[in-house]
Amino acid sequence: MNWFLKGALSAALLTVGSVSATAEPGVTDDMIVLGAVDPLTGPPSLLGKAHSLSLKVWQEDVNARGGINGRKVKIVFEDDGYVPSRSLQSLKKMVDVDDIFGLIGTSGSSQLAAMMPLIDEIGLPSINSMAVNSRHFNPPLNSLFVVGPTYxxxxxxxxxxxxxxxxxxxxxxxxxxxxxxxxxxxxxxxxxxxxxxxxxxxxxxxxxxxxxxxxxxxxxxxxxxxxxxxxxxxxxxxxxxxxxxxxxxxxxxxxxxxxxxxxxxxxxxxxxxxxxxxxxYVPALNSLEVTGVAKFMELANTYLSESEVKSLNRYALSGFAGASMFEHAMTQCGEDLTRTCVIEKLQNLNGFETDGLLGPVTFGEGVRHAPTAVMVxxxxxxxxxxxxxxxxxxxx
Amino acid sequence: MDYFILLTVSGISIGVIYGLIGMGYALIFKATSVVNFAQGEVMMLISYMAFSIASSWSLPFWSLLGVCVVLSGVVGLLIERIFIRPMLGQDVFSTVMVTIGMAVMIRAVVVLIWGADPMVLPTDIGDSGVEFGMVFLYTAQIYAIGFLAVCVFGMWAFLRFSRMGVAMRATAARETTALLMGINVTRVYALAWAIAAVIAGVSGVLLGTIYGLGPDMWTQGLRAFPAVILGGLDSVFGAAISGILIGVLENLSEGYIGHGLKEISGFLVILVVLMIRPYGLFGTPEIERV
Amino acid sequence: MRTGVIQESYGELISLFRNPTQTYWTWALVIMSLAAPVVLTGHVTSLINGMMIAAIGVIGLNLLTGTTGLISFGQAGFLAVGGYTAAILSADYSMPLWLCVPAGGLMAAAFGLLVGIPSLRLKGLYLAITTLAFTIIITHLILSAESITHGSSGISTAKPAIFGMELATDKSFYYLVLAVLVLAILGSANIKRSRVGRAFLAIREQDIAARAMGVPVARYKLYAFVVSSFYAGIAGALMAYQIRFVNVDSFSLVISIEAVSMIIVGGLGSTAGAVIGVVFVLGLAEILNYVFSSMGGAMGSISALELKGFIYGLTIVLFLRFEPDGLMGIYREYKNRWVNWPFRY
CATH class of the missing domain: 3.40.50.2300 (Response regulator)
Structure with a gap:
């Protein structure tokens, strides 16, 4: 069976090789495909729904503003039901079938832990703006950026x-x-x-x-x-x-x-x-005195149905802030959008402001965790x- | 000592719920030799229905409970008619698996209709309660204790004196003979399912009032398994008593040992008890003939 | 016209392959399975890997529940034991895969012996609920024994590698899982055609009668538990390597129930049925996934998973109602019709 294994391996390598040779995954002339794994069912769906709704708001908003350097954004959502094995399965599917460029929803803490080896292997630019745990950045993965302090x-x-x-x-x-x-x-x-x-x-x-x-x-x-x-x-x-x-x-x-x-x-x-x-580390939804919250709520009221607005909560704010950072990095990369570039731009964020949604965000060489300031x-x-x-x- | 009493009393108030759910299991098992794995799900379904009723019309608690009794009886009959009766004559295991399939379906339906977020069951007894010396109990907890007493007494009287109750015991003893004696066995089955659903429904409303509603309410059904196993699967009263025993045991083990032991102490106890008494404390040993 | 398969000697009755046709088909299937990853995408391969791993565990459960008639909801517990053993050995003691996976199986088998003891006294649903208790207790133990199991944080396993060759991609891992699955099927088929398998069947039909005929019931019941949990342990260990992460969430009670539903859908007591049941139940979930996501994505219809749950429950109910012998029952019926046509079977 050995010859067969080798044959299969080389075939697999060939497919991988041919994909990366053509273009950056998930990026076409007029489209960027991003992925998000969120718990949309089961008890933690309260968290996942709000998070994914905020990403939807961001997607609509970006596209209404003309997209990122002319490319529209499309987010593929996958539900993992808060089970780590399903998170990994969902990510595999998104990488393989939907051909995503980056990941902006990483579900819960153990769920992300299960996805981390794959994220690292393919160098998938990812932002965790939902559940932070020290092992997400300790040791740091080159392409995984963690926003917000740990519990x-x-x-x-x-x-x-x-x-x-x-x-x-x-x-x-x-x-x-x-x-x-x-x-x-x-x-x-x-x-x-x-x-x-x-x-x-x-x-x-x-x-x-x-x-x-x-x-x-x-x-x-x-x-x-x-x-x-x-x-x-x-x-x-x-x-x-x-x-x-x-x-x-x-x-x-x-x-x-x-x-x-x-x-x-x-x-x-x-x-x-x-x-x-x-x-x-984010304000309340009713803290309209914070510019970022007021802006987000206005967008939410525009793009979401009334019942959807009702199911928003603080995870929407952190999700929106995370997406804004990703947008900032992608915009800076200009026409020639690559994963390497986005990772570099995210790494260069220094005191990045999100209109008060988060405290200033700073990453750096080998620093993949931005423990933004906390309030009570x-x-x-x-x-x-x-x-x-x-x-x-x-x-x- | 005070600590012990407090733990015991609050243990009883949890155990009562286990006892009620356990009685539902036992009743159905006694009549039909099937464990209804969907008992917790039926409970959840009724409490969500109660939510819809309570939020549309602000009924006083007792009227709400009355409506739910009727509703859960109907649900029980429907379940028996649609899912269980077609399985008559099949082996027990298949019917048990049908109840598991049913449980999966009910869980899905509840989330489809009411969503997955935790909610408050708006009843007019709400957070109110009574203080007995140093012990404070919610009104709903007191009602639950009362309801368990009513159920135990009612079931005893029903099985002892009523024609239908005697028929149920006869069916439990030997189905074929009962059938030959002219007992309408299918009606007995339907009745058992309806009563079990009513008990589940009422405990669902009480449970929802105390702890709120959530799509994981059905796990209370699992938590009640130790009660019914400890009592003996076919002993309705055994389930009631063991429910309280398990509730108290859970609280004491948490209070004195801790480390989340209360979530498994019931299961540990049944492992031990079953090794000594394979049919539980009050169950009837099955005599097998080859 | 073929009048039927006639077995003329005892050896033929218990042989693995009844006739040449069956042998050819089996070889065809093996070759197709070997070629599959070359044609399929990585995602599909990874799904198939998941199915094959589940099949290994379910074949084990089938020996216990289908063949010996001991209902168990403890499969998730054994899966967890196997998965954790493999993960701990590979992550904390950097043992190689070829040691970790069998170790997972053996550890689960040891636990199987433990859980099997109550089965000597308990029957039917009492046993079912006791095994269910085992699953709940084992999860708790894993969470409490933090120094060994890392408690709730879970363990990341090393990259799967065998004899120096890395199996990091789904396609290479596929061959490992396939090899184990083939061994599992052969093992199960061989147990069933041996003295042990016949003892299992005798216990299923009537254990008192089996004892009267001289079958050492206690020993064989324990044996069934040990073998079945060994299978589950192997499956758990492979699962740990596939996901490369274990925590207790992956071994919930739902898995136990799903495993039982798989052998029912496939057909109780048949090894092929177990495999078909896994393919059907997991395949159904994937197909529904695909249908719902093409209908607007997980976002458009948050209720998609609930609908899936509903359909899954309904499938179990309908199978039990209309086809208690499962998919294998349907297969046998159509095969007989086909063979005997135009006569009625």
Whole structure:
């Protein structure tokens, strides 16, 4: 069978060779094809839908402005249902069938981890503007650019706010984190904060993703006299924690990562959803005083249906900002659009501004992570909004 | 001690839901020897229907529950008529797989109609609750405890005194003989499915009120498996009691040991119990003849 | 006219190939499979790789559930054990693929022995739910044993390579998977035609009667579990190499249920049925994918996956309702009609 293997291998090499010899994949005279893998189904679809809608807004907007150096943009969307093996399968399909030029939606953290070897092998320019984890850039892949701080950095910054601005130094701190990568990362930030300020860490609660009931956990917290709880739950888990605390008449200051910065969290928690803090690196959708948000909402109202606008959330802002960076890099490359050029231009971003959607974005030689500055938001349950309560804080 | 009591009480309030779902499993198994893997999905479907009803007309809680009882009965009958009855005479495993197929379909339908985002079930009992000393329980949790008691008593009376209940026991004991004795077995089956759906429906409404709605609600059906296995697949009352036992056990294991143990403690317990009592605590051992 | 296949000796009855025609067709199939990647695109090849890997696991499940009659929803758990074993050995101990994959199988087989023990006492749906519990517990163990399994962050495996030759592309990996699949099919077919296979069948039909006839039921039930989980472990290990990343999300309970639905759609108890079932279920998903994406992309209809789920569920239900013998049943019926035409079979 050996001769056969070799034959097949050389045939495969030939096909690959012939493709790269002709032109840059995904780029024709009047079109650029980009790909996006997002969880559009299953519970995390809340995140993926908003993210992909923002990419759609960006696509419509770019094309209305005449495209990038005369080329229209077309985004191919693939749903991975938040399963890593399907993310990889989707990416393979987009590379192979749709012949994409770059990737501007990278799904969740483990999902991207599964796609990383392939991204690296073909040098696919990619932007992760959805779920950041340190192993996405540590060690850095030449073509993968990660925007936004990790949850760890985010929570650490949020705790700085709690201690320095709110004076919550001599409180009893606890964390509830889910048993996945996200939870671990939140815990990392929590432990950093605890160490930095010498806080009293009384309890660490681990729970299973998708868990419905938190009565035992919160009773444990009550027994330990917890007064500040860092929440590493995503949507329903976070709001159940809030509710359970209110139910047990506990006076607790809640801080969550940006996954708590979602209106369904408020809605599910009811009156208990008022006043909790969330650390995030993009403003709230209702922060129309920020130019970038106002601009984005105007575009969204133009290009999206009313129900689509309703399903937007903070992931739309980060997605839009990521897409804008990609657009900037592609525009700078001019007529002769190549993957190498886009990677180089992204790498050269230095203090790139997104009208306040993100803090200044800087990459560099061997630096593929732009941990943009974090701010703290506070929930107003009555009108389902979040207000910005802190300045942007640079992360460590 | 206070801590122990608190853990136990909140464990009971979770266990009640397991008990209710478990009773549905057990009832269907008792009557038809089939485990309905879609019990959790039926529960989810009804609670989403309750969502639509509650958001269109602002019914008081009891009227909403009444409407849902009727609705879930109809859903149960429809499921039996469309999916299960055609499978009569096929082996049990095939019918079980049909319920799994059905479960997949219901999950898809729920997301198709209502979307995948978590939602609040708007009832007028909402977040209200009662404080018993140091323990606070939501109204819906109290109702759930009450409903389980009603179900247990009602099922006992039904199986003991009513003609139909006796017919159901006869069918469970031996289907062919029951058929020969003039019992309308298909009607017994239909009734079992309808009652199980009603129990699932009511627990769905209560569960939705307490924890909100989400497309992953059906996993509560899986979580209730330890209850029904511990009690014995064919023991309706066993399921109710074991449900509470499992709920308490989960909470205690989390409270004293932690590390997310509560998500698997129920499953660990059934592994141990089944090695000692293969038909659960209250199940009837099956006597096999060759 | 052919009147039927007549077997004249016991040897013929249990031989792998019934007649020359079957042998020729098999060889034709093998040659076609060898040539396939040359013609197909990388994406299709990678889909086929996925199908072949699934087929290996499902053939194992078929030995357990189809042939021995022990219903198991534990396949995802065994898959996870195999996948994690291979990933840990390759990533943390830089072992080569030819060691990692069998190690995955063996580790899963050891777990199979463990899960098999309850099967000695439990029957039918009690056993099914116990195996389901195993899947849930194993996921939890993987997440908790962080020092070994890296917990929730998952593990990236090394590039698949065998004897110094890298199999990084889907097309080269294809041949590895194909070779394993052929071995798996041969293994399953040989088990079924041996003493062991006949013991399995006897247990399926009636285990008390089997014991009365002198079949050591306990030993063979454990044997079925071990073999089946070995297959699943191998599949899991290959999966780890194909995706080059493992985490618990890839081994959810849904996989167990899907595996059972595949053997039902294919036809319980038949090795060919297991393979056909995999091709049908996964192929259906891909075809629907294609149809929906050509109808406006995943974006245009976010509900596409739900529709797919619905159709998938409906397929299971319809098969059980109208064709309990699965696709193999349909095949046999048409074959018989064809052979016996114009007479009725």
């Amino acid at each position: 760890c950095q985010e929570i650490a910054a949020g705790m700085t706010y709690l201690v320095e601005e709110l004076g919550l130094k001599d409180e009893k701190y606890a964390i509830a984190f889910q048993d996945d990568e996200f939870g671990d990362d939140v815990r990392c930030g929590y432990l950093q904060g605890v160490e930095k300020y010498g806080l009293n860490n009384v309890l660490e609660l681990e729970f299973k993703r998708g868990q419905k009931d938190f009565s035992a956990e919160m009773l444990k917290a009550r027994a330990a006299g917890v007064t500040v709880l860092i929440s590493g739950g995503v949507v329903a888990e976070h709001s159940t924690l809030l509710k359970e605390a209110a139910k047990n008449r506990m006076k607790i200051t809640f801080l969550g990562a940006h996954s708590a910065h979602l209106t369904p969290v408020q809605a599910l928690a009811g009156s208990a959803g008022d006043g909790f803090y969330a650390a995030d 938001l506070q929930s107003n349950a009555k009108d389902s909004t979040f207000s910005i309560v802190s300045e942007r804080m640079e992360v460590d």
